[in-house]
Amino acid sequence: MAHAGVTAAALVLLLFLRVVDVDAAEFSALSQGQSLGAADTLVSPNGAFALAFFSPLGGDPNRRYLGVKYARAAEPTFPWVANRDAPVSAASPYSATVTASGELQVLQADRVAWRTNTSSSSSSSGNNVTLVVTDTGNLVLSSGEERLWEGFHHPTDTFLPGMHIALDRRDNSSITRTLFTSWRSPGDPATGDFTLGLDPQGSAQLYIWHNATNATSNSSGIYWRSGQWANTNFVGVPWRSLYVYGFKLNGDPSQSVMSYTFNTYNTSLYRFKLHPNGTEACYMLLDSTGEWETVWAQPTVPCHKYNTCGANAQCATGDDHGQATCACLKGFEPKSAAEYGDGNWTQGCVRSAPLTCEEKDVKGGDGFADLPGVKLPDFAAWGSTVGDEGACRDLCLGNCSCGAYSYSSGTGCLTWGQDLLDIYEFGDGEGYDLHVKVPASVLETGSKAKRWTTVIVIVVIVVVVVLAAFSVLLCKCRRRIKEKIGIGGRQHKRTPSLLCPAREARQDFSGPTTTQPDPPEDVENGGKKCELPLFSFETLAAATGDFSGANKLGEGGFGHVYKGTLPTGEEIAVKRLSRSSGQGLEEFKNEVILIAKLQHRNLVKLLGCCIQGEEKILVYEYMPNKSLDAFLFDPARRSLLDWNTRLHVIEGIARGLLYLHRDSRLRVVHRDLKASNILLDRDMNPKISDFGMARIFGGDDQNQVVNTNRVVGTLGYMSPEYAMEGLFSVRSDMYSFGILVLEIISGQKNSSFHHMEGSLNIVGYAWQLWNAGRGEELIDPAIQAACPAREALRCLHLALLCVQDHACDRPDIPYVVMALGSDSAVLPMPRPPTFTLQCTSSEREALFRDKAHESYSACDLTVTVLHGR
Structure with missing residues (x-):
């Protein structure tokens, strides 16, 4: 024994x-x-x-x-x-x-x-x-x-915040890497069968090998692959944005030394564990229970595993049980004569017709078949000098050895050889677009079939639309006939509710949202819907001491904000729309529709609303540290915001904008980004608030511009094209972000820089200092002694890029997020802010007097009183 x-x-x-x-x-x-x-x-x-x-x-x-x-x-x-x-x-x-x-x-x-x-x-x-x-x-x-x-x-099986997954290829004869090895079993910590580390070839991908011996090369034993790093996440792990949670790449594939780090920005504890079965999982420790919550894990289905379907084939999850479904790419066929009926796809697929290796405009040339929403293949070549998708396409088309290309702002230009390995088709709009080179004859055959399919679909849609329109007209006619003849007894005069007509008969509902005695109903506005719990007016009046002045946190053009406490003990902030506010009605509806659909750690959370009679109220989570301006512009409290906290706030605001501009299902332009609209939670995490002025953009075009005849916002934060021409886009928010960063660095309001060294505002003053090599003078004196000048000057450089006069010159928010997380990225030179350098105070007043016909009045300006929220 x-x-x-x-x-x-x-x-x-x-x-x-x-x-x-x-x-x-x-x-x-x-x-x-x-x-x-x-x-x-x-x-x-x-x-x-x-x-x-x-x-x-x-x-x-x-x-x-x-x-x-x-x-x-x-x-x-x-x-x-x-x-x-x-x-x-x-x-x-x-x-x-x-x-x-x-x-x-x-x-x-x-x-x-x-x-x-x-x-x-x-x-x-x-x-x-x-x-x-x-x-x-x-x-x-x-x-x-x-x-x-x-x-x-000397790690074992777990990657923790503060660790480095490193690769050093300076000595090709002895490549140094950080490797993580699984336990042998859940009850045995001995060295197990799976190893995780960076690709020794320097592609910046993470691999899991089936044993440590295979980890020395990339030729065999690969069990799982993360895919290429795309600035904010891996292309094979499209879970939200890893960058938002502190995951960063230091260096790039062109460098000999690179590493991944993971540094959290809150008190939560995270860990990445390589399990004995080869699964890599990210966990977060729940402070309330001490239990571990799974954030994401791979591989969990067969398609996640490396090259499940072989070369030139894509893998898709075919059913709810995660079973793999393999299919050859367009222009390819199974390698063997018989179909792979036994499910063994390891041999992959081969081309059904050879490439002609000619330009597409030549008869019989080559083109590209689009494969959207996939995990990009392994063994990519990075075209570091290619600056747009058209150049990337031409690069692949002009190279006989190139079999596919992909281009995105995150990955840049990637090209592949003739064999495409490890392609996984994602669902729900995730993944990246791959363009596979195929003969033009294959594209023409597919185009004919597609045209017939399109014709059939159009015919069906037209028939359905006509029938639906006829049904709607019939229903309206029947309803009007009933109203005329008074069917059902006497007619009732009803006052339509603002948002929730289904709740009109139950407006005395008194249960708080935390108990939810009734399921939340759809809030409707112009065909837009969102689920949002409703509070009764009596509940909110009791929570705020009948809207007592002692509980008032602030006020603005919309009305007042109060602190309240629900019967459950939960603290809330109650935003009560003023009955006399002519501006606030549309903004109230806009904020309900927008913020109820936006969920992000750097956006304030809307808990519910109240619509009762003339009362229109929004209920938010309570922010005990008030708003950013309560710290930043208070001489007695500004020193509490040390540089690390200010940099944390800048990065948090950038991540919130990244979600609004790109990652959310609604593309949103905030239009009123300023210090008083940045709230701070207990851990000084920033949260963007006040979406009354926000606008939704359709489509994926980052450069989309909208013209408005009603210019709203806050003086000093509006971009020149918006203030003068009513044109706004996501780049308008970038201008406001740049102003906000300058205020955070200096600790001064934008308006406090009037006439300082002949400049109109903080932009002109910051430019003069930076251009003269005296940028350190802009740093808040309260933190200047302990502030890393290099970090502050880099943030100043980014801010000056964001406040450039022309919208097309400003960077987008993904670039800013990347630049904040990488000290190695070389920033372009900003252009001089000619508007703020040349325009005088009197000229500016005249400018906005001339725009009075565009409803640019005091009622259209947001006003904030500095109290806690």
Whole structure:
């Protein structure tokens, strides 16, 4: 038997060690000569992590391992294990010791089971070597300021914030990489069968190999591939935006050194774990329960696995059980004569007709078949000098060896050879567009079939539309006839409700949204629908002390904002539309429709609304730290916003705009971005608010421009083309963002720069300083001493790019988000802001007097009083 040699005395010792904790000690640091016993712990300063001995659940209880664990997790979770391949036995004494030579060792009696192998000469300066667990979970052995050894440099199966997944190809004979290896089983931390790391060829892709031997090359054993990095996420993991959650690429495929990092911007704990079955999963620790919530995981279906369908074929999830459905790409056919009826597609597909390798305008030339929404193939070549999709297409068309291309703002120009491997078709509009080179004859055959299909579809649609229109007219006629003859007794005079006609009969509903006694109904406005819970007026009056002045947080052209507390104890902010506000009615409806559909961590959350009689009220989550301007422009509080917090706010606002402009299902232009509309939660996370002025854009055109005859917004934040011509687009928001960044850097309102060094506003003043090489003078004096000048000047550079006079010169928000996260990106030179440099104060007043006929009046300006929200 395996444990036949365990004596009765050893069993008594084991029972004592596992049950009795009377002598257990808790350390904040271990010095030379100190040891960590079987029941002792070494705890991080914030208490989130601890180093201790453990036996994995479901494993051999006699085997003991030294590992870093999450101290607040409900289930024991160990992201790092020291002696994973050399466990000690619980039957005899064991410990972890910092030796006199400055080395960490795991000891079994007098035997060394595991060691850090740090050089003994590192402690020559004296007995000052200490072992600590940092607040990020890193186990660090240091001598003074010098770090001798770190657990993050020797990872096991888990990638934590603060770690690097690195690749160093400067020495081609010895490529250095950070590799993560799974456990052998859930109960055995020993080295397992799967390894994760960066592609050794430098494509910036993450791979999972079936064993560590295959990880040395990219030729065999690949189990899963992340796909190319697209500035905000991997093309094979289209889950939201990884960049929003702190995932960044440092370097690019053209460089010899690159790495991925993951740094969170809130107090939540995240981890990426490589499971024994080869699945990579991201988890977030829920503070309220201590449980782990799965954020995303791959591979979870056969199509996620590497090259399931072979070369030149695409894989699609065919049913609810995730079964793979393989199909050859257009212009290809199965490699064997018979179809792959047995489901074995490993041989892939071959071309049904050879390429002619001629220009398309030549008879019999080649063209491209579009394959939308896919995970792009492996082994791409990056065309770093290609600047647009047309040039990328021409590059592939002019190269006989090119079999496909793809272009996007995130990936740039990618081209592939003749064999296309590992293509997965995503659903729900995810993925990227791939253009596969095929002979023109294949495109013509497909075009004829497509034309017939289009004709049939058009005919069917026309018939359906005609029948539907006839039905609608018939219903209207019948309703008018009933109204004329008074069917059903006396007629009732009804006042139509603003948004929810279905709720008119139940406007006295008094239950708060948190209990939801009735299911929420669709809020309608011009055919647009969104589900939003309704509050009764009585509930909100009770929550705010009958809208007491003592609970008032602020006011504007729309009315007042109050703090309230629901019966459940939840704090809320109540925005009550003023009955006398001529401006607020449309803005109220606009905000309900917009913000109820927008869900993002950097957008304020709308909890519900109230429509009762003449009362129109919005209910938001409560922001205890008020708005950004309450800190930024308050001389007594501005120092509380150190540079790191200000940079965090800038990045958060950028991510919110990224969601509004590109990632949300509605493309939204805010039109009133300013410091008072940026709210701050308990952790100083920024949230964009006040969507009363916002407008929805249709389609995917980032350069779409709309003309309005009613210019609304806030002076100083409006772009020149909007203020003077009524033209607005997503680039108008970028101008406001640039002004906001300048205010955050300087700690001064835009209007406070009038006549300073002859400039009209903050834009002109910032340009003069930056152009003269004195940009540091713009930094807020309250933080200037501790502010990294290089970071602040880079933000100043980005802001000047955003406030350029011409909208086409301004960067879009994906570029800004990328530039904020990469110090290596080279920024273009901004153009001088001629409008703000040349226009005088009197000229500006005359300019806006001339535009009075465009409803540019005091009623159209948003006004904010500086109180908490």
